[in-house]
Amino acid sequence: MLEVRGISKQFGGLRAVNDVHLRIGEGEIVGLIGPNGAGKTTLFNCIAGAFPPTEGQVLLEGRSITGLKAHQVCRAGLARTYQIVKPFGGLSVLDNVVVGAINQTHNIAEARRIAEEALVLTGLADRRDVPAASLPLPGRKRLEISRALATRPKVLLLDEVMAGLNPSEVEKAILLIEAIRAHGVSILIIEHLMRVITAVSDRIVVMNHGSKLAEGLPTDVLNDKAVIQAYLGEDFGAHG
Numbered sequence: 711m712l713e714v715r716g717i718s719k720q721f722g723g724l725r726a727v728n729d730v731h732l733r734i735g736e737g738e739i740v741g742l743i744g745p746n747g748a749g750k751t752t753l754f755n756c757i758a759g760a761f762p763p764t765e766g767q768v769l770l771e772g773r774s775i776t777g778l779k780a781h782q783v784c785r786a787g788l789a790r791t792y793q794i795v796k797p798f799g800g801l802s803v804l805d806n807v808v809v810g811a812i813n814q815t816h817n818i819a820e821a822r823r824i825a826e827e828a829l830v831l832t833g834l835a836d837r838r839d840v841p842a843a844s845l846p847l848p849g850r851k852r853l854e855i856s857r858a859l860a861t862r863p864k865v866l867l868l869d870e871v872m873a874g875l876n877p878s879e880v881e882k883a884i885l886l887i888e889a890i891r892a893h894g895v896s897i898l899i900i901e902h903l904m905r906v907i908t909a910v911s912d913r914i915v916v917m918n919h920g921s922k923l924a925e926g927l928p929t930d931v932l933n934d935k936a937v938i939q940a941y942l943g944e945d946f947g948a949h950g
């Protein structure tokens with residue numbers, strides 16, 4: 711579904727991402743973890759068209775989307791959320807999501823129907839008429855996911871959608887991610903909460919200093935000595 715081939719990104723003298731390869735199959739959830747500054751968000755930005763990679767290719771369903779602008783990548787079927795959630799505060803929840811749907815259709819009635827469907831999936835349907843600015847943080851995170859879903863993605867990139875949520879909100883967000891996958895969407899998720907990564911991921915990719923440090927099944931990756939040393943810490947096995 712999504713294939714990243716040898717992506718690198720250079721910022722001046724800093725190689726933020728270095729020759730990363732990864733694949734995500736249909737309906738698969740891949741967790742992307744690593745220390746702060748490892749290059750995870752930069753990799754997302756290269757995939758989603760925020761800026762072009764310095765080297766490498768991104769393929770969506772076998773077609774190159776490398777170097778396309780963000781709205782073109784979105785139209786091709788890849789959507790993302792941002793770490794910092796920025797809804798149009800004055801618009802209603804529904805209208806914020808309609809803005810996402812307009813990327814796929816210029817028929818307003820159709821966009822509204824797609825937006826309403828997304829809000830049902832994310833559990834925000836009963837808040838559709840309130841101003842987006844009035845939503846508390848968990849609601850704003852759901853709104854961000856709704857906007858991405860309204861673009862009808864085949865692949866969804868989630869960037870720390872659980873940050874700032876309390877434990878019961880996190881459990882609900884895990885169920886939401888599973889529900890999105892059940893709709894056939896492939897997901898690449900950056901998340902620091904290991905509870906979340908182990909719950910949702912079919913596979914985990916670990917980045918460190920811009921490069922891929924490890925990849926595999928959650929149980930294998932979380933017991934990998936190099937991963938424990940670089941990211942999880944020696945206490946993880948005992949307490950994680």
Ligand SMILES: Nc1ncnc2c1ncn2[C@@H]1O[C@H](COP(=O)(O)OP(=O)(O)OP(=O)(O)O)[C@@H](O)[C@H]1O
Nearest residue numbers: 721724725726744745746747748749750751752753
């Ligand atoms: N636009 C940019 N210009 C210059 N340097 C950048 C830019 N974006 C990121 N960097 C640098 O690239 C490196 C990787 O950053 P990145 O945000 O991708 O890491 P990350 O793994 O997502 O970290 P975190 O978990 O803290 O979000 C960092 O050293 C960062 O300072």
